Amino acid sequence: MSMKPSATWVRSLTGACIGAALLAVAAACGAEEPTATAVPTPTTEFFEAGGASAAGVAAGEAELWEERQGGTLIFGSAKEVTSPHAFTTTSSVDGHTKEATWLEPLIQLGGDGNLYPVLATSWVANDDSSVWTFHLRQGVLFHNGVEMTSADVIWSVNYVMDANNAARGHGELAPLVRSIEAVDKYTVRFNMAGSQSSFPIIISDISVLPIIPVDSLEPGEIQVREGSPGTGPFKFDEWVPASKTVVTRFDDYWGGKPYLEKIVFQLIASATSRGNALRTREIQLTERLTPIFAGRVESGEIGAIEVSPATRSGYRRVIFNVDSPIFDDIDVRLAATYAMDMQKLLDEAFFGLGALMDGVVPPGSIWDDTLRACCPRREGDPDKARALLAASSYAGEPIRLIVGRGQGEPIGVSLSRQLRDVGFNVNLQVLESGVYDDKQATGDFDLSPKGGSWGGDPVIDAAGRWRCELTELHYNNQTRYCNPELDSMIDVYYGLTEIEDKLAQYSKIATILYDAVITKHMGWNFTRFFGWNDNLKGFEHRGEGGYTRGPIGGGLWRVYFED
Amino acid sequence: MAILDVQHLTVDFALDDGGTLRAVDDTSFTIDSGEVLGLVGESGSGKSVTALSIMRLLDSQADITAGRILFDGEDLATKSEAEMRTIRGQRISMIFQEPMTSLNPAYTVGDQVSEVFRHHLHMGFGESKQRAIEMFERVKIPRPKDTYGKFPHEFSGGMRQRVMIAIALACGPDLLIADEPTTALDVTIQAQVLSVIQDLQHDMGLALLFISHDLEVVAQMCDKVAVMYGARLMEVGESTSLFTGPRHPYTDGLLRSIPRRGQPLTPIAGTIFDLRSPPDGCRFHPRCPYAEDRCRRETPELRALEPAGDGRLAACHFPLAGVGAKA
Amino acid sequence: MLIRYSLRRLLETIPTLFIISVIVFSLVLLIPGDRVLVMLGYSGGDIADVISKEVYAAMEIRLGVNDPIPLQYARWLGRALQGDLGTSPLHAIPVMDIILARLPATIYLALASIILGTLVAIPLGVAAAVKQNTWVDHLANGVVLFGLVTPGFWVALMLVLLFGVYLGWLPTFGYTAPQDDFVEFLRHITLPTIVLGLDFAANVIRFIRTDFIEQMREDYVRTARAKGLSERLVIWKHIFKNSMLATVTVLGFDISRLMGGSTIIESIFAYPGISFLLLQSIFNRDFATVQGVVIFIALMVVFMNYLADILYALLNPRIRYE
Numbered sequence A: 001m002s003m004k005p006s007a008t009w010v011r012s013l014t015g016a017c018i019g020a021a022l023l024a025v026a027a028a029c030g031a032e033e034p035t036a037t038a039v040p041t042p043t044t045e046f047f048e049a050g051g052a053s054a055a056g057v058a059a060g061e062a063e064l065w066e067e068r069q070g071g072t073l074i075f076g077s078a079k080e081v082t083s084p085h086a087f088t089t090t091s092s093v094d095g096h097t098k099e100a101t102w103l104e105p106l107i108q109l110g111g112d113g114n115l116y117p118v119l120a121t122s123w124v125a126n127d128d129s130s131v132w133t134f135h136l137r138q139g140v141l142f143h144n145g146v147e148m149t150s151a152d153v154i155w156s157v158n159y160v161m162d163a164n165n166a167a168r169g170h171g172e173l174a175p176l177v178r179s180i181e182a183v184d185k186y187t188v189r190f191n192m193a194g195s196q197s198s199f200p201i202i203i204s205d206i207s208v209l210p211i212i213p214v215d216s217l218e219p220g221e222i223q224v225r226e227g228s229p230g231t232g233p234f235k236f237d238e239w240v241p242a243s244k245t246v247v248t249r250f251d252d253y254w255g256g257k258p259y260l261e262k263i264v265f266q267l268i269a270s271a272t273s274r275g276n277a278l279r280t281r282e283i284q285l286t287e288r289l290t291p292i293f294a295g296r297v298e299s300g301e302i303g304a305i306e307v308s309p310a311t312r313s314g315y316r317r318v319i320f321n322v323d324s325p326i327f328d329d330i331d332v333r334l335a336a337t338y339a340m341d342m343q344k345l346l347d348e349a350f351f352g353l354g355a356l357m358d359g360v361v362p363p364g365s366i367w368d369d370t371l372r373a374c375c376p377r378r379e380g381d382p383d384k385a386r387a388l389l390a391a392s393s394y395a396g397e398p399i400r401l402i403v404g405r406g407q408g409e410p411i412g413v414s415l416s417r418q419l420r421d422v423g424f425n426v427n428l429q430v431l432e433s434g435v436y437d438d439k440q441a442t443g444d445f446d447l448s449p450k451g452g453s454w455g456g457d458p459v460i461d462a463a464g465r466w467r468c469e470l471t472e473l474h475y476n477n478q479t480r481y482c483n484p485e486l487d488s489m490i491d492v493y494y495g496l497t498e499i500e501d502k503l504a505q506y507s508k509i510a511t512i513l514y515d516a517v518i519t520k521h522m523g524w525n526f527t528r529f530f531g532w533n534d535n536l537k538g539f540e541h542r543g544e545g546g547y548t549r550g551p552i553g554g555g556l557w558r559v560y561f562e563d
Numbered sequence B: 001m002a003i004l005d006v007q008h009l010t011v012d013f014a015l016d017d018g019g020t021l022r023a024v025d026d027t028s029f030t031i032d033s034g035e036v037l038g039l040v041g042e043s044g045s046g047k048s049v050t051a052l053s054i055m056r057l058l059d060s061q062a063d064i065t066a067g068r069i070l071f072d073g074e075d076l077a078t079k080s081e082a083e084m085r086t087i088r089g090q091r092i093s094m095i096f097q098e099p100m101t102s103l104n105p106a107y108t109v110g111d112q113v114s115e116v117f118r119h120h121l122h123m124g125f126g127e128s129k130q131r132a133i134e135m136f137e138r139v140k141i142p143r144p145k146d147t148y149g150k151f152p153h154e155f156s157g158g159m160r161q162r163v164m165i166a167i168a169l170a171c172g173p174d175l176l177i178a179d180e181p182t183t184a185l186d187v188t189i190q191a192q193v194l195s196v197i198q199d200l201q202h203d204m205g206l207a208l209l210f211i212s213h214d215l216e217v218v219a220q221m222c223d224k225v226a227v228m229y230g231a232r233l234m235e236v237g238e239s240t241s242l243f244t245g246p247r248h249p250y251t252d253g254l255l256r257s258i259p260r261r262g263q264p265l266t267p268i269a270g271t272i273f274d275l276r277s278p279p280d281g282c283r284f285h286p287r288c289p290y291a292e293d294r295c296r297r298e299t300p301e302l303r304a305l306e307p308a309g310d311g312r313l314a315a316c317h318f319p320l321a322g323v324g325a326k327a
Numbered sequence C: 001m002l003i004r005y006s007l008r009r010l011l012e013t014i015p016t017l018f019i020i021s022v023i024v025f026s027l028v029l030l031i032p033g034d035r036v037l038v039m040l041g042y043s044g045g046d047i048a049d050v051i052s053k054e055v056y057a058a059m060e061i062r063l064g065v066n067d068p069i070p071l072q073y074a075r076w077l078g079r080a081l082q083g084d085l086g087t088s089p090l091h092a093i094p095v096m097d098i099i100l101a102r103l104p105a106t107i108y109l110a111l112a113s114i115i116l117g118t119l120v121a122i123p124l125g126v127a128a129a130v131k132q133n134t135w136v137d138h139l140a141n142g143v144v145l146f147g148l149v150t151p152g153f154w155v156a157l158m159l160v161l162l163f164g165v166y167l168g169w170l171p172t173f174g175y176t177a178p179q180d181d182f183v184e185f186l187r188h189i190t191l192p193t194i195v196l197g198l199d200f201a202a203n204v205i206r207f208i209r210t211d212f213i214e215q216m217r218e219d220y221v222r223t224a225r226a227k228g229l230s231e232r233l234v235i236w237k238h239i240f241k242n243s244m245l246a247t248v249t250v251l252g253f254d255i256s257r258l259m260g261g262s263t264i265i266e267s268i269f270a271y272p273g274i275s276f277l278l279l280q281s282i283f284n285r286d287f288a289t290v291q292g293v294v295i296f297i298a299l300m301v302v303f304m305n306y307l308a309d310i311l312y313a314l315l316n317p318r319i320r321y322e
């Protein structure tokens, strides 16, 4: 088990995406024979090896499948699928579960930062990225037995685009897409609102655009008790609120039959209970185990279990409310920034498990290189903080530091200690998550740690947090920072296609943010661990905390029990 | 023949502070079948402890340290708990002072009476119920049938005491101990309850140990009287002669302290001593108008007095003449 | 007499229930946290996606959160009286159905805990009172101290480690309905029952012991002994019924507490009862379900107290006439 993050994931982005996409077209085209077993296993290795090896893999596949198939996996989930609705995702676990089983996006972001084909086999933009054309995979069956075509994609997109349907992806999709039309049965064309070069990355998020059959939902239907048919390797079977989600094998999965007959996502909220149930083999795979448990497995104290950290499950940052009477003074923000020693925080609040970061970019990525060049990290420096504070407008007013109960607590304690050390008066409030969200939305705070996750592009992932137009919707822009110059730079960024241009533009954006001192980035958090019984084989994850199957490898699709 | 013969009964309490208290000291008396013995004395003199000793229902801190309690020739003091249980409620019964709390509030009075029949005589429910209703009749409770299913709180104190009597006499015991059975009742009710006891005692030929500090009631109810002071018996004798001619200065004092027409009321001077440290010699000496040196040194034994034959016993070095003057 | 008394007390619970419903309804609405945001997946601050005003507005209308609160209450009460507690905004399952689906699990657990607790507590509490300062008394005292001092979750985890992980005798989580597989039902319910039962027993022992010692000094006990009754009858007939009088009042409260389920125990054992449902619904700001569950728990508390009153009247003949 390695606790070090991979330094090489996300080395390149857009260029590689296109490359991968082209490769994918080749691969997919060479493999569109109708027999089920002849459908290639679109793993990363497959793409790398090229379509030629497809037949070989496929020949052994049938025997292998016979050998491995069968069994019910009980997966210990930390959170529940709050609703089986395809277009409602209330937590990362909710999204991961759906994406790992019955729903699929058009394309997917791999752990290497590349985009991979899923339901679309290739995608191409016109010169200024104002029109995107997606070629769909042929022969894909929905769980209801009907073949997926352009009509389904168009219906899904339009459903999300209609605000009345309150779809989770509306906020992302609606501003970018003007219309969608069918070119033919297996080709769709998106007419964009202006230049949208980053469009593929946005729809690679399952919570934005899963594809389900035409008319699966009534207009405005947000309450469902059953999942709509999808195209994934497992079919939705049953959902019990506050308890479990059950899926069963879909034999006609376009990517090849999965091995497991059934998966039960059993909600076990307590991490300790998940660990215990894993030890007794009542569950065979689980997520979000504690570092303590992982340590005991690693030391050999607990046997017959494998653990692996989700090194990119999320990052942490601390945001200032620039509207607050205390932090509207940039000097006070700067003083607080220097007061915070993030390594100390990682040590105190995360068992030292984590990697420092300078922005919302993964360490070692091309983005990280850009960021380091423009915006040198402000290390913790208490003396500097004291000096800055003395010279500022701060007169000892209590700082409302709000944190969520649970993981937020140790962060709050560590931060308070550091801030008090340089002379801040800290009022630490540990809040239940809904209250915590509410206070951020209403601005009843001065300082707050927040989470976030990497979606493949530092600007697209986070633009909503910086835009003026969104400051009135404070659940997006919670620092309440507004700079029209920055907004227009973001607009420009959306139209860029070349990676060099993007990096240059990102550098400018990052510099403005750096100078504004609205966020202090803390680091990537490595404290979440997957764990599974050692007779369970084939489980791979991308490190982001998900357990997605698909062309990018791993997931639950290729999981099997070894007798 | 004496149904009860208490000989040199001595009861000690182990106190919480480690000391001991002798609540009954070297006490002897007898009760014949069909006889009524009154036991009188000031509060705290040891009357109840004497009664509970006979029942062997003393608290766990109390211990019979000497003496014998011969009931029908057998020593109760040495009987096992199991043997005592066959005697209690069947051969010796007891009724208590507090009619309001002595009955179980959670059960019907009928159940509390019939229970005795079921327990001792192994009757079934129907028969025991019948017998209980009969007992209600005998203690003169109106509408005995309706009474059966009622709860104690539905009755007055007098009626409850009748229920207690019914319980006590259910199995036709040889000896009844009544520990101040009417003290808590109104005077008119008192008389009714006493007459019930008296009638039944007579009808059933019961031996009765009647404890009271109401001398008039005792005079009216009892054949014989025993006077207790500070854990010891002071005087024992025939009821009429004892009341008219007390031989012990304490009895004399007691009689003078009850209001009587034409006589000045003269309470006994002083207060009772602390039982934890009784005075040497005669324990009445600090309050006795006739006390002399000898009284302070020597403890007088309870002994027969001259003229012999009237059965009078007194524990005094200088007994009175029997007409209220010093001999 | 008893029937009339029962009916009167039943009628008396109606205003209580009404007041509770008003309080529950308004308190739930007062829970901070934006249910529109939660529905749209913006809970916990982990998701960085953009949310649009239009979708926010659409969801707001769908949840009906814009209507005046008295109107919301009237609508809710009207339906609740017909047994309809509404539908969760999250899914199409009526709240009543969800509650009814999960209620048996909680009730079985509560009943099992009460039975276990009572079976342990009554003999132990009585023995401790009757044989003060003997080993039984010390044992009872130990149970009480253990129950009061050790937090339930700790006991739960220790039991899971011992019987689940090390010995492998019992499952560590979950539930099986008795009608599906009775043995599995028992196996699943055992550990949570021990945790809750011990806790319940600790309270009851403490209470019974004190009360019994007091009762033993009562005059009626002396009367019972003077009748020549065996110690068994004196204790288990005469004292016991009186002692139960006081205990029932206390038990009524403890029992209704158990009927509401234990959030911690249901969480640790991933036990699908209504208490865990309540917790999840609060996280999800699923107010319809929260209101439904809380009202249900309140109903149960009121009903258990009502039962305790009736039982008290049965045991205590005096009460019926007062």
Ligand SMILES: Nc1ncnc2c1ncn2[C@@H]1O[C@H](COP(=O)(O)OP(=O)(O)OP(=O)(O)O)[C@@H](O)[C@H]1O
Pocket: B013, B021, B023, B041, B042, B043, B044, B045, B046, B047, B048, B049, B050, B059, B061, B213, B275
């Ligand atoms: N449980 C006990 N512990 C200690 N001392 C006791 C206890 N019970 C009785 N005594 C003592 O024994 C003595 C005799 O008490 P007893 O109850 O026999 O008095 P009594 O003559 O019946 O008085 P009364 O007329 O008030 O009923 C009292 O001085 C009392 O203090």
Ligand code: SF4
Pocket: B248, B249, B250, B282, B283, B284, B285, B286, B288, B289, B290, B291, B292, B295, B300, B315, B316, B317, B318, B319
């Ligand atoms: S012995 Fe002495 S003190 Fe005692 S009663 Fe007789 S005369 Fe009085």
Ligand SMILES: [Mg+2]
Pocket: B047, B048, B049, B179
């Ligand atoms: Mg007395």
